[in-house]
Amino acid sequence: MSNNIDVFISSQSFQEEELREKTVVVIDVLRASSTMVTALDNNAKGVIPVADMDDASKISQNLNSPNFLLSGEKNGVKIEGYDLGNSPLDYTSDVVKDKTIILNTTNGTKAIKRASLAKEVVIGSFLNLRTVVDYLQKVESEIVLVCAGWHDRLALEDLLCAGNIIYELTGGSLSSTAQDGAKVAFGLYEKFGDDIEGTIKSSNYAVRLKDIVSEEDLLYCCQRNIMQVLPAMNEGIISDIHGKKE
Numbered sequence: 001m002s003n004n005i006d007v008f009i010s011s012q013s014f015q016e017e018e019l020r021e022k023t024v025v026v027i028d029v030l031r032a033s034s035t036m037v038t039a040l041d042n043n044a045k046g047v048i049p050v051a052d053m054d055d056a057s058k059i060s061q062n063l064n065s066p067n068f069l070l071s072g073e074k075n076g077v078k079i080e081g082y083d084l085g086n087s088p089l090d091y092t093s094d095v096v097k098d099k100t101i102i103l104n105t106t107n108g109t110k111a112i113k114r115a116s117l118a119k120e121v122v123i124g125s126f127l128n129l130r131t132v133v134d135y136l137q138k139v140e141s142e143i144v145l146v147c148a149g150w151h152d153r154l155a156l157e158d159l160l161c162a163g164n165i166i167y168e169l170t171g172g173s174l175s176s177t178a179q180d181g182a183k184v185a186f187g188l189y190e191k192f193g194d195d196i197e198g199t200i201k202s203s204n205y206a207v208r209l210k211d212i213v214s215e216e217d218l219l220y221c222c223q224r225n226i227m228q229v230l231p232a233m234n235e236g237i238i239s240d241i242h243g244k245k246e
C-alpha cells in the first residue's frame with residue numbers, strides 16, 4: 001500500500017483539524033472498541049458514542065426508551081442507573097439485538113468524538129482486525145490510527161493493536177520513510193506480537209483495574225479476527241458497514 005499512515009498515541013495527542021480528509025481508525029482495545037465490535041456483531045442496530053454523562057442523558061431523554069440502551073463506565077465501573085457497563089461480554093445478542101446503544105466511556109468514546117472532523121471514522125480492535133485491514137487496503141486517503149489511550153496517556157494494548165494493523169498492511173516490512181508513530185507501533189508489535197495475551201495481562205490497564213475488570217474480559221479482547229464487522233460512523237451513529245448478516 002502506498003498511503004501515508006500515522007499513529008497518534010492518545011486521544012489528546014493531536015489537533016482535531018489534523019484529521020480532516022483522513023481515514024481514521026479509533027482503537028480502544030480495553031474495552032470500548034471491543035465492546036462496540038461485539039455489540040454490532042450481535043446485531044445491535046447502532047452505537048451512539050458520547051463524551052460524557054450530560055450528553056448521554058440529553059440524548060437518552062429524547063429517545064424512545066425500549067429501543068435504546070444507556071451504557072458505559074467511569075474508571076471501569078458501570079455508571080449507576082445505566083443499563084450496561086463496558087464489558088463486551090454483557091453485549092450478548094439477547095440483550096442488544098436491534099437496540100441502539102448510547103455509549104459513554106472514559107477514553108474510547110471521547111476519542112471517537114475528537115475524530116469527528118475526519119473524512120471517515122472506523123472502529124478497530126483485535127476482534128475485527130483483519131476486516132479493518134482489508135478495508136484500509138482499499139482506501140485512497142491518508143490513514144491515521146488513533147489510540148484512545150488512558151487519560152491522555154499511551155496505553156500499550158492500543159499501540160500494540162495499531163502495530164498489528166500496520167504490520168498486516170505492510171506485509172511485515174515497514175519503509176524507512178514511514179511516520180515515527182507508525183514505526184513505534186510497528187516495532188512494538190514486532191517485539192510483543194507473539195504474545196498478545198501475556199503482554200496485555202501485564203499492562204498498566206490490567207494492573208490498575210485488576211479488581212474491577214475480569215481476566216475473562218481481558219482474554220476476550222485479545223482474540224484476533226473472530227468478527228467481521230466494520231463499525232463506521234455516520235451522522236453520529238456507528239453501525240456495521242461490512243454488511244454482516246445473521
Ligand SMILES: O=C(O)[C@H](CS(=O)(=O)O)OP(=O)(O)O
Binds near residue numbers: 073149
Ligand atoms: O472501561 C474500560 O475498560 C476503560 C476504563 S479506564 O478508563 O481505562 O479506567 O474505559 P475505556 O473508555 O474503554 O478505555
